[in-house]
Amino acid sequence: MDTLTGLVGFARSLRYSGMACGPDRVQAFLAATEHTGLAERSAVYWAGRLTLCSDPEDLARYDAAFTSWFDAAPPPAAEVPSAPRRTRIAALASGEADEDAADDDPIKAAASADEVLRHRDLADLGAAEREHLRRLFARLRPDPPSRPAVRWSRSRRGPLDSRATLRTMLRTGGEPLRLVRHRRARRPRRVVLLIDVSGSMSPYADALLRFAHVVTRRAPASTEVFTLGTRMTRVTRQLRQRDPEHALRAASKAVPDFSGGTRLGETLRAFLDRWGQRGVARGAVIVVFSDGWERGDVSLLDEQLRRLRRLARAVVWANPHAGHEGYAPVQSGIVAALPHLDGLVAGHSLDSLQRVWSWVLRLGNATGVTGAEKSMAGERPETRERPGTAEVARA
DSSP states (O other): OOHHHHHHHHHHHHHHTTOOOOHHHHHHHHHHHHHHOSSSHHHHHHHHHHHHOOSTTHHHHHHHHHHHHHHSOOOOGGGSOSSOOHHHHHHHHHSOOOHHHHHHOHHHHHHHHHHHHHTSOGGGOOHHHHHHHHHHHHHOOOOOOEEEEEEEEEEEEEEEOHHHHHHHHHHTTTOOOOOOEEEEEEEEOOEEEEEEOSGGGHHHHHHHHHHHHHHHHHSTTSEEEEEESSSEEEOHHHHTSSSHHHHHHHHHHHOTTTTOOOOHHHHHHHHIIIIIIIIISTTOEEEEEOOOOOOSOHHHHHHHHHHHHHHSSEEEEEEGGGGSTTOOOOSHHHHHHGGGOSEEEEOSSHHHHHHHHHHHHHHHHOOSOOHHHHHHTTOOOOOOOOOOGGGBOOO
């Protein structure tokens, strides 16, 4: 097996294992290995880890695949290609499948088309691509985040449950035949999606509502969805419908300000006054999908985001423009929001939306006391500073 084919095959094996190794990442990996050379195994390892891993959850899969691929015995002679398969590499780079290869392996050709579409900007898709994207949305199965519950449950691992252990000793005449252990049970953590449906966000509105429908269907009891424009509208009930097309039509009918103006400060205040103080935002992971164009009072937006941050577990802002090369957070709404955010992330493609959910899981599953819980306990929540470069992520 020649070197180039081996490196591309390794990247393909990572994609089959569930990692998001798109053509751009494969190209970056090949360029990195060309720069570092292949003499040292560690150089290849770090070149791949830095270019092919896009999420902390990818590291374990990467290590397992690297060990399996580079430490395994060479394949049988019959499996070694007679010449470098440069047509496949070109297809990875350009996103266009080789016609002969597609005829020989239609499953891989379809997978390649799916992978290319996952990284396309949602605003640039044609009608046929949007129909294809709907099928990809239907395959998503996002796991909901969870939080520690008050109650404890039996477990094979964890601290000793002294009371349960003593009860078993009473049944065995005082002999400690079995030590009973327990750990805190987990409960779903609420997730609140706030979707900007103003005119500047209209190219993304359908896909964002479709993503919200997938999330709501996975965890209907712990997910809330609201649209923001010139007014705030709750669309959770509409998005709980099983059929995505029926759900989106019902949500569209319920929202009177599609493709209108943007008053983020006023709509956030309406959300907090009506729903936030009633417990919807308390301890929740809040995700705001917006480009940050604010036509209203920016100081009001800053004030309401400060209120929201005190109630929520975490606040993430997904901006479709953050995934574009050369993006800088200069919009008035984004500038006002940055000091109160746990992350500013891209939200322009299906792949970036899945990364948004990785942020939700990481922040929602983390243990610790929320600002809202500190307030209820009489403590003063910590003030958050402007996030550093590690918290401003692009996909």
